Amino acid sequence: MSEHEQRTPVQLNTVxxxxxxxxxxxxxxxxxxxxxxxxxxxxxxxxxxxxxxxWVNAAPWTLGATFGGGLTLxxxxxxxxxxxxxxxxxxxxERHTMASTDEERNAFAAAIVERGGGVIKxxxxxxxxxxxxxxxxxxxxxxxxxxxxxxxxxxxxxxTDWAKGTYLVDITGRRVHQDDLAIGxxxxxxxxxxxxxxxxxxxxxxxxxxxxxxxxVTQKGRETWGPSGYLAYSKLCTHLGCPVGxxxxxxxxxxxxxxxxxxxxxxxxxxxxxxxxxxLPQLPLQFDSAGYLQSQSxxxxxxxxxxxxxx
Amino acid sequence: xxxxxxxxxxxxxxxxxxxxxxxxxxxxxxRMGIAKGGRTFxxxxxxxxxxxxxxxxxxxxxxxxLATGIFLTLYYVPSQDLTTYTGSYLPLYGQKVxxxxxxxxxxxxxxxxxxxxxQMHHWSCDIFVGAIVVHMGRVFFTGAFxxxxxxxxxxxxxxxxxxIVNGFLGYSLPDDLVSGTGIRIAYSIILSxxxxxxxxxxxxxxxxxxxxxxxxxxxxxxxLIIPLVILALVGAHMGLLVRQKxxxxxxxxxTENNVVGTPMYPVFMAKTTGFMFVxxxxxxLLGAFAQINPxxxxxxxxxxxxxxxxQPDWYMGFLDGALRxxxxxxxxxxxxxxxxxxxxxxVIFPGILFNLIMAxxxxxxxxxxxxxxxxxxxxxxxxxxRTAAGVAVAVLCAMLFIASSTDVIANFFHVSLNTxxxxxxxxxxxxxxxxYPVTYKIAREMQGFAGAxxxxxTNIVTRTIExxxxxxxxxxxxxxxxxxxxxxxxxxPTYVVGDxxxxxxxxxxxxxxxxx
Numbered sequence: 001m002s003e004h005e006q007r008t009p010v011q012l013n014t015v016x017x018x019x020x021x022x023x024x025x026x027x028x029x030x031x032x033x034x035x036x037x038x039x040x041x042x043x044x045x046x047x048x049x050x051x052x053x054x055w056v057n058a059a060p061w062t063l064g065a066t067f068g069g070g071l072t073l074x075x076x077x078x079x080x081x082x083x084x085x086x087x088x089x090x091x092x093x094e095r096h097t098m099a100s101t102d103e104e105r106n107a108f109a110a111a112i113v114e115r116g117g118g119v120i121k122x123x124x125x126x127x128x129x130x131x132x133x134x135x136x137x138x139x140x141x142x143x144x145x146x147x148x149x150x151x152x153x154x155x156x157x158x159x160t161d162w163a164k165g166t167y168l169v170d171i172t173g174r175r176v177h178q179d180d181l182a183i184g185x186x187x188x189x190x191x192x193x194x195x196x197x198x199x200x201x202x203x204x205x206x207x208x209x210x211x212x213x214x215x216x217v218t219q220k221g222r223e224t225w226g227p228s229g230y231l232a233y234s235k236l237c238t239h240l241g242c243p244v245g246x247x248x249x250x251x252x253x254x255x256x257x258x259x260x261x262x263x264x265x266x267x268x269x270x271x272x273x274x275x276x277x278x279x280l281p282q283l284p285l286q287f288d289s290a291g292y293l294q295s296q297s298x299x300x301x302x303x304x305x306x307x308x309x310x311x
Numbered sequence: 312x313x314x315x316x317x318x319x320x321x322x323x324x325x326x327x328x329x330x331x332x333x334x335x336x337x338x339x340x341x342r343m344g345i346a347k348g349g350r351t352f353x354x355x356x357x358x359x360x361x362x363x364x365x366x367x368x369x370x371x372x373x374x375x376x377l378a379t380g381i382f383l384t385l386y387y388v389p390s391q392d393l394t395t396y397t398g399s400y401l402p403l404y405g406q407k408v409x410x411x412x413x414x415x416x417x418x419x420x421x422x423x424x425x426x427x428x429x430q431m432h433h434w435s436c437d438i439f440v441g442a443i444v445v446h447m448g449r450v451f452f453t454g455a456f457x458x459x460x461x462x463x464x465x466x467x468x469x470x471x472x473x474x475i476v477n478g479f480l481g482y483s484l485p486d487d488l489v490s491g492t493g494i495r496i497a498y499s500i501i502l503s504x505x506x507x508x509x510x511x512x513x514x515x516x517x518x519x520x521x522x523x524x525x526x527x528x529x530x531x532x533x534x535l536i537i538p539l540v541i542l543a544l545v546g547a548h549m550g551l552l553v554r555q556k557x558x559x560x561x562x563x564x565x566t567e568n569n570v571v572g573t574p575m576y577p578v579f580m581a582k583t584t585g586f587m588f589v590x591x592x593x594x595x596l597l598g599a600f601a602q603i604n605p606x607x608x609x610x611x612x613x614x615x616x617x618x619x620x621x622q623p624d625w626y627m628g629f630l631d632g633a634l635r636x637x638x639x640x641x642x643x644x645x646x647x648x649x650x651x652x653x654x655x656x657x658v659i660f661p662g663i664l665f666n667l668i669m670a671x672x673x674x675x676x677x678x679x680x681x682x683x684x685x686x687x688x689x690x691x692x693x694x695x696x697r698t699a700a701g702v703a704v705a706v707l708c709a710m711l712f713i714a715s716s717t718d719v720i721a722n723f724f725h726v727s728l729n730t731x732x733x734x735x736x737x738x739x740x741x742x743x744x745x746x747y748p749v750t751y752k753i754a755r756e757m758q759g760f761a762g763a764x765x766x767x768x769t770n771i772v773t774r775t776i777e778x779x780x781x782x783x784x785x786x787x788x789x790x791x792x793x794x795x796x797x798x799x800x801x802x803x804p805t806y807v808v809g810d811x812x813x814x815x816x817x818x819x820x821x822x823x824x825x826x827x
Contacts, residue, residue, distance in 0.1 A: 009564040009571040012354045060426040064599020067427070068592045075588025082581030089578070093356035093570045095556055095686065098459055149514035156519050157502075157509060171615075188615050202495075202521050202614035235615060240499040240634065240653060241520070242492055245617035257619045258492065259635045260718055260728055273729065275634060275652050277641030305499040306641055306650030307509045 009092035025088035032084045039077035046070030157309065158302045160191075160204045160234075162283060167192035168208060168232070168293040178228055178291040181210040186247045188235060191295075203303065205235040205243060206283055207254065208293070209265055218282060219268040225284040230293060232283035233269050236304040237261055239276040254280065277306065353576035358559040362449045367583060369442035371590040372435040373545065379432040380534065386418035386425065387411070389530035391486065391523050400607050408486075408611040411526045415485040416607050431598035436478045438594060440626040443471045451671070451701050454689035455558045458682065461672040463551045466544050468669045473541050475626050480533040482604075482624055486526055489604075489621050491612025495520060496634075503653035521614055560688045567686045620719055625712070632714030633660055636735050664704070695754035702750040707743040714739065 015021060026032040047070035053062045099105075120127045168176045168189040173196075176189060189208045194200030212229035225231075233254065235243050242258035247265075253272075254263040261274030269280035281303050284296035302310050327333045340346045357363070390410035396403045398417050408416075418425040447467060450456050456464035479497070483490045498520045501512040517524030556570050565571045573579050597603075609618060623631055633656035642649040667674075675697060676682065691698040713720075714735040721728040770782040 009569075012356075012574055054423060057423055060424070060430075061599045063424050064427045064431075064595050068595025068597075068599055070592070071588045071595060072592030075585040075590075075592055078585030078588065079582050080585075082578050082585060086578040086581060087574075089573050090359070090564070090571050091356055091574055092564060093354065093556070095568050095570065098555070098684075146514055150517040150522075150524075151513060153509040153513050153519075190615075198521055198523070198614070199519070203519065205615040239639075240496045242495060243615050243617040246619070257617050257621065257718075258496065259631075260732075261639075271639060274732075275637055275639050277639040277650065277652050305502055305653065306648045307502045308505050308507075308647055308649065309509060310648040311643070311646045 009090040011093070012091045015091070021089050021091065022087040024085045026084035029085055032080065036077045036080050036085070039073050039080070043070045043073030043077060046073060153309070157304075157307060160298055160303055161194050161199065162191055162204060162206075162295045162298045164295070164297050165288075166295045167288075168206070168285075168295065169193075169195050171195055176208060176293045178230075178287055178293070181208070181230070183210050183212060183229065184249050185210050188243075189232065189293075203236070206232050207235045207244065207247070208232045209247065211252065211265065216266075218266060222268070222282065222284070224286070225282060225296070227285055227287055230285050231265060232285055232295070233263070233265070233280040234283070234299055234303040236280075237276055238271070238278040238280060238305060239274070241304045244280065352553075353574065355553065355575040355579075356557075356570045356572045357575065357579040358557050358570060358572040360560055362453070363557065364586065365442055365446040365449050367586055368590055369439055369446055370545070371587040372439040372442060372594065373541070374587065375431060375435040375591050375594050376439060377538070379428045379435065380538075382425075382428045383418065383432055384534055386414060386422055387484065387530075388414035389484070389527045391521075391526045403607060403610070406611065409526070411484060411486040412606070412611045415487075419607070427595070427598050430601075430603050431594050432481075433603045434597040434601070435594045436474075436481065437603075437624060437626070438590075440471070440474050440478055443467070443474055444626075447471065447668075448701070448705070452689075452691040452698055453558070453560075454685065454694060454697065456672050457685040458672075458676070459555055459684055460551070460558070463548055463555070464672055465669050466548050466551070468665060470541060470544050470548065472665060473537055473544070477533055477537040477541070478624060478626060480529045480537070483529055484526065484533060485604075485606045486612050487604075487606035488609040488612050488616060488618055489606075491521070491614070492617060492621060493623055493627075494525060495614070500653055500657045503650040504658055505647075505649050505654065521612075556686070558686055558688050560690075565687065567684065570686075620722075622716060622719075628715040629708045629711040630657055630661060630715075632711035632717075632735070633657065635717055636711075636714045636732060636739060664708075667704075692754040692757035695751045695758075698754050699747045699750040703743040703747045706746040707739065710735065710739045710742055 010019070010021060024032075046066045050063060050066035050070060053066050100108075169192045170176065170187055170189055173192070175192065176187065181187065186207060186209045189206050190200045191204050194204060209231050210229050211226070211231055214229055215224075216226035216229045216231060217223050218226060218231060233244075235245075237244050237256040237258065239256065239259055239261050242256050244254045244256045244261075244263065246255035246257055247253075248255055248262075252265045254265055254269060255261070256274070256276065259275050261271055261276030263269035263276070263280050264272050268282060271277070271279060278301070281299035281301040283299055286294050286296050288294055327337065329336070336346070388410040392410050393407050394410050394413050396406050396408045396413050396416065398404075398413065399420050400416055403416065415429070419429055420426065450464065450467070479493070483494050498512055498516060501515065502508045504511060513519065515528075516522050517528070557572070559565050559570055559572070562571070573582075610616075622628065634653065637652055637656040640651045640655075642651050689697075717728060717731045717735060720726075721731045724731075770784055772780055772782050774780055
């Protein structure tokens with residue numbers, strides 16, 4: 001209690017050299033000094049150990065343990081030094097008001113309003129021209145800066161590379177034959193020739209599921225889209241465009257692992273759980289004369305997440 | 312004269328009483344006039360309260376970010392060109408991967424200390440954002456943002472946003488499966504902005520997703536442009552801090568017109584440098600022992616592949632959670648689509664949140680009509696409405712963060728995903744609404760409770776010769792007594808809790824007798 005009472009804060013520049021506030025905070029400085037010295041020594045050993053570990057190309061955790069341990073010990077020692085062996089204070093510093101004197105304020109405001117303002121007011125036409133020039137420059141300068149960054153979206157968000165007669169191929173470029181998939185099987189397919197391109201992977205990716213042996217109708221008006229039980233849906237989730245990569249075979253649901261939207265494969269992939277607002281677009285399928293799968297046309301809707309221009 | 316200067320001693324004397332160092336300082340002062348400002352700087356007083364350390368954690372983790380980040384740029388290749396991986400990690404051997412991915416795996420395995428540096432970089436980012444958030448909490452709940460420090464509050468909030476954005480950009484650079492999915496989601500979020508969304512997305516990504524420009528563009532944003540802005544704002548943040556001086560809690564000798572604590576030199580300098588070492592050391596230990604973002608396990612990004620149970624870095628959690636639990640309300644009319652299921656949780660909600668945070672000092676002033684300068688801090692319980700509002704917002708973010716792992720929760724507790732989804736939807740609305748009155752009530756109760764917020768001094772129990780036990784309240788710290796007096800200056804709503812439950816009968820001269 002008494003110790004606390006004498007610790008009235010003083011200003012640093014008024015304090016005499018023998019003031020108790022300039023004394024170390026520790027009751028037994030010699031002991032603290034020894035402890036800090038040991039901490040520093042251990043820290044030095046570990047930091048040197050980091051050098052050695054680096055030299056012999058030791059495991060990453062050895063590097064981190066020596067480096068981190070050494071730094072931590074040096075830091076702890078330094079904090080203890082500051083806390084226990086340096087002037088304990090407390091000291092006080094006066095604040096100065098932010099605000100200037102009234103004269104200074106007025107002079108400043110006068111400089112802006114009268115000197116500058118007067119000049120501009122008198123030459124309104126010149127000021128207007130300057131402003132217009134700067135404005136036009138701003139707009140014009142934005143063209144190369146912004147417009148060059150990328151192409152305009154135009155129709156690219158509406159269409160994929162699927163068209164009439166495009167062959168469905170897997171990631172290795174192999175066409176899918178009528179007999180390839182067993183019932184309940186699933187494969188990711190791409191338009192032939194685009195299986196290794198960015199657009200083929202990111203935009204055209206399609207899941208092909210075989211659901212039965214018979215022609216399968218998922219919605220009214222899609223009578224010919226599922227020959228021999230083959231159904232193809234866009235693999236881009238209509239929520240945020242993650243690949244709808246999980247197939248729950250028993251419930252015949254396609255599941256998006258990102259935000260758990262679920263789509264009913266047998267019913268035109270209408271979402272029945274999660275944040276996805278629209279069904280996955282379906283790709284109408286047909287067989288060529290040899291029994292290889294082709295698309296009849298592009299998807300019935302724009303694929304992927306929603307955007308303003310989409311109707 | 313020339314003779315006297317010839318001896319070493321006389322040369323020393325001519326330099327003034329402080330020897331060679333003093334002489335060089337004089338030379339510097341002749342040229343730059345550093346003495347006065349330098350003295351003020353060395354004498355700058357820092358308050359001793361522990362909560363002022365939170366901002367230091369942010370600052371020093373940023374230092375670690377810069378240091379480890381420079382190391383990483385020496386090895387990382389910001390290119391989406393395909394290459395065949397032929398490094399030392401056998402499961403990936405011979406696979407076609409991007410240069411970005413290959414170089415990140417190589418700097419992890421083939422460069423000495425590379426993995427440590429990468430893990431430290433990632434950990435310090437998580438800690439950087441975390442420290443900013445906690446530091447903001449301190450500033451908010453103690454009212455340190457009030458006049459004259461509103462500008463610094465806005466700068467700080469901007470720093471938080473920049474830190475989150477840059478963290479996301481950096482997380483994307485390795486071009487691994489998980490981060491690539493993150494970019495895909497970010498692209499779709501931009502696409503969801505009404506009217507201009509598709510244009511912004513195309514200009515930012517250089518075309519339709521994924522294109523070939525993301526990695527180089529994200530790289531230059533991540534390592535140059537945003538760090539420069541952050542550095543400039545950190546400079547402004549600290550500059551304003553020095554100019555306006557620290558706030559402080561009320562206490563002995565502490566007024567609105569002074570700062571009490573320890574001086575910059577040598578005490579604070581020693582402590583803060585030591586603390587920088589401790590922060591860096593702790594990050595290094597995390598980098599050594601806690602694996603983070605093992606991209607070689609995720610594999611390279613391929614747009615048609617996906618992984619299960621993927622979560623972003625923690626500071627993106629609240630956004631991901633909001634996206635998960637928001638209902639599928641899409642707007643389709645007049646030939647246009649507004650994907651509200653994305654726009655509301657991922658664009659409008661964070662927009663409102665961060666604008667609300669930035670505008671808070673102005674909002675609060677509107678209600679309190681308080682235009683005075685404030686250098687003494689509030690105790691949160693003395694400002695129950697502000698505290699309750701802050702807790703409600705924090706709790707909302709925490710609930711959304713939990714919602715970002717609905718699938719993991721459902722798996723772990725063996726409940727249906729539907730149950731978890733609806734539970735989180737309800738909790739995200741109910742808990743913040745409940746948090747406000749509960750916090751408000753607790754704060755008001757604490758005001759009425761004598762000794763609340765003071766140091767916890769218990770009773771001293773002694774046994775008399777007769778064998779009777781006597782409990783005497785331990786002496787109050789002087790600091791705390793002053794604290795009480797200082798309160799008179801701060802307008803605090805008065806609130807008294809009922810009766811003392813008859814305790815006064817037994818309380819005689821501060822001695823409470825416990826019956827044998």
